[in-house]
Amino acid sequence: MVPWPPSIRASGPGGRRSSAFAHKDLEAATGPRGPASTDHLVQNCGTRHARTARSETEPSDRGATTHWEGEPMRSEEEAPVAEELIDSIGHGRFELYRDGVLVGWLYYTHLKPNRYALRHTEVESSHQHQGVAGAMVRRVLDEIRAREGTITVICPFVADYLSRTTAYADLIDARHPGYPDRAAAESARAKVGGSA
Known part of the structure; x- marks a missing residue:
């Protein structure tokens, strides 16, 4: 009892x-x-x-x-895992840690005045298919919103994520929106010949 x-x-x-x-x-x-x-x-x-x-x-x-x-x-x-998002300015990426372990990162370029070009998302192979990329993108977008920044979408995964929601439409830079969906981002990447 x-x-x-x-x-x-x-x-x-x-x-x-x-x-x-x-x-x-x-x-x-x-x-x-x-x-x-x-x-x-x-x-x-x-x-x-x-x-x-x-x-x-x-x-x-x-x-x-x-x-x-x-x-x-x-x-x-x-038990729910503790997540922490770190802006690793030296590496030019946001890093997602779960219970102190680096599980994914999203490369970006910080442009003036306060625009982030979201270039490429990666997840550790041992943590793939666990929702890491989606959680990381959501946390990154929330962080950019808190910083009152805008985004230019280059990464195919981020483009796909944003194409399925309107919750972050206000973050997309009006002059430099990037790619509207995964297909457009992948097509552009193929023309350039590779990844970021």
């Missing part, structure tokens, strides 16, 4: 939240004694941590004290 409140792990931009902070979140969502059912906990807290049960010695539903039987948390290999 796990005493109320169950400990909760949560990670966010600042890393793991303390159990005291998570305790207040859980109590605010479920009340000081906990929810009446697991569904309520899952709906309000987004965890799959606890289920309710009444001990045999407790009275019926009227005034019964609810306690928690803990389910094991997800194993570490299933």
Whole structure:
């Protein structure tokens, strides 16, 4: 039996939240004694941590004290990974790290006044087909937006990514937009004879 409140792990931009902070979140969502059912906990807290049960010695539903039987948390290999985007100015690329390991990078050229020509995306072979490139492009575009910059799209993967969403249309430089889709970017790359 796990005493109320169950400990909760949560990670966010600042890393793991303390159990005291998570305790207040859980109590605010479920009340000081906990929810009446697991569904309520899952709906309000987004965890799959606890289920309710009444001990045999407790009275019926009227005034019964609810306690928690803990389910094991997800194993570490299933835990959300910590991602960090680094602007490696010396290499001319944004680098994505997952749990401290370099998993992908996006080469760029920083042009004046504040335009980024996104040239080429690469992912470590051991991390391919894990959503690294898409996550990296999204993080890079968010970073450029935070810097109030614009982009010129040269990389075929970035062109393809942007062709499927309008969320970043405001970042595309009006005078120098680059390629509108993957086919145009790959065609241009083939004419030049290679990659960046």
